Amino acid sequence: MDQSKEQRILNSVSYNAVKGDPESVLDCIDKYCSQKEWAMNVGDEKGLILDNVVKEADPTTALELGTYCGYSAIRIARLLKPKAHLFSIEFNPEFVPIAKEIIEIAGLSDKVTILEGHAQDIIPQLKSKYDVDTLDFVFLDHWKERYAPDTILLEECGLLRKGSILLADNIIYPGAPEFLEYIRNHKRFECTNYPSHLEYMKVEDAMEKAVYLG
Numbered sequence: 001m002d003q004s005k006e007q008r009i010l011n012s013v014s015y016n017a018v019k020g021d022p023e024s025v026l027d028c029i030d031k032y033c034s035q036k037e038w039a040m041n042v043g044d045e046k047g048l049i050l051d052n053v054v055k056e057a058d059p060t061t062a063l064e065l066g067t068y069c070g071y072s073a074i075r076i077a078r079l080l081k082p083k084a085h086l087f088s089i090e091f092n093p094e095f096v097p098i099a100k101e102i103i104e105i106a107g108l109s110d111k112v113t114i115l116e117g118h119a120q121d122i123i124p125q126l127k128s129k130y131d132v133d134t135l136d137f138v139f140l141d142h143w144k145e146r147y148a149p150d151t152i153l154l155e156e157c158g159l160l161r162k163g164s165i166l167l168a169d170n171i172i173y174p175g176a177p178e179f180l181e182y183i184r185n186h187k188r189f190e191c192t193n194y195p196s197h198l199e200y201m202k203v204e205d206a207m208e209k210a211v212y213l214g
């Protein structure tokens with residue numbers, strides 16, 4: 001059976017990246033996806049916005065919704081302080097082993113736990129099953145129509161604290177209109193918009209940061 005695009009991305013990383021060097025893994029994926037096959041990684045331009053928000057949050061416990069090939073998990077985990085940890089949720093069973101392998105090549109397996117399943121099923125288990133207290137940073141990059149309901153779920157599960165920072169990808173393209181409506185009209189969130197471009201394209205996109213006011 002011929003390989004998937006995600007397997008070809010893993011092959012490229014495995015062959016070209018420097019083992020244990022997250023930057024070289026990121027560069028390899030960005031090169032492959034801008035020159036060979038487009039893929040829905042957050043990419044280098046929006047990746048810089050992600051980097052800056054992660055640095056601002058300096059999270060001890062971080063959550064990512066939508067792992068895909070692990071690109072943004074590597075961007076986040078490479079910036080985490082020694083005892084900090086990233087939980088990343090992915091429901092597609094094909095992507096989980098590929099993301100695990102790419103994160104391993106980056107040398108960040110100790111800092112990232114990939115949880116297989118739907119965010120709405122795993123979020124309610126984070127405290128009891130994964131010993132999470134509250135989340136300092138959340139990156140939303142899964143189904144766009146799940147951004148709002150899963151944000152509500154995070155709040156209902158007591159996973160947000162005063163100052164928790166959420167960052168959402170694809171606000172313009174593919175777009176997350178319900179989320180934008182919800183988060184900007186919810187008085188307990190302070191929002192900031194970061195205009196950018198769709199990964200590897202000249203198409204407009206944006207990220208939205210929302211700080212939970214408690």
Ligand SMILES: Nc1ncc2ncn(CCCCCNC(=O)c3cc(-c4ccc(F)cc4)cc(O)c3O)c2n1
Binds near residue numbers: 041089090117146
């Ligand atoms: N509930 C739950 N829980 C856990 C989960 N894990 C995965 N999923 C499902 C996630 C499915 C992929 C989500 N990401 C995107 O759809 C996405 C798309 C584009 C894009 C596409 C085509 C274009 F022409 C242009 C742009 C670009 C992006 O940057 C994107 O992030 C989950 N769902």
Ligand SMILES: [Mg+2]
Binds near residue numbers: 040041042141169170
């Ligand atoms: Mg995205």
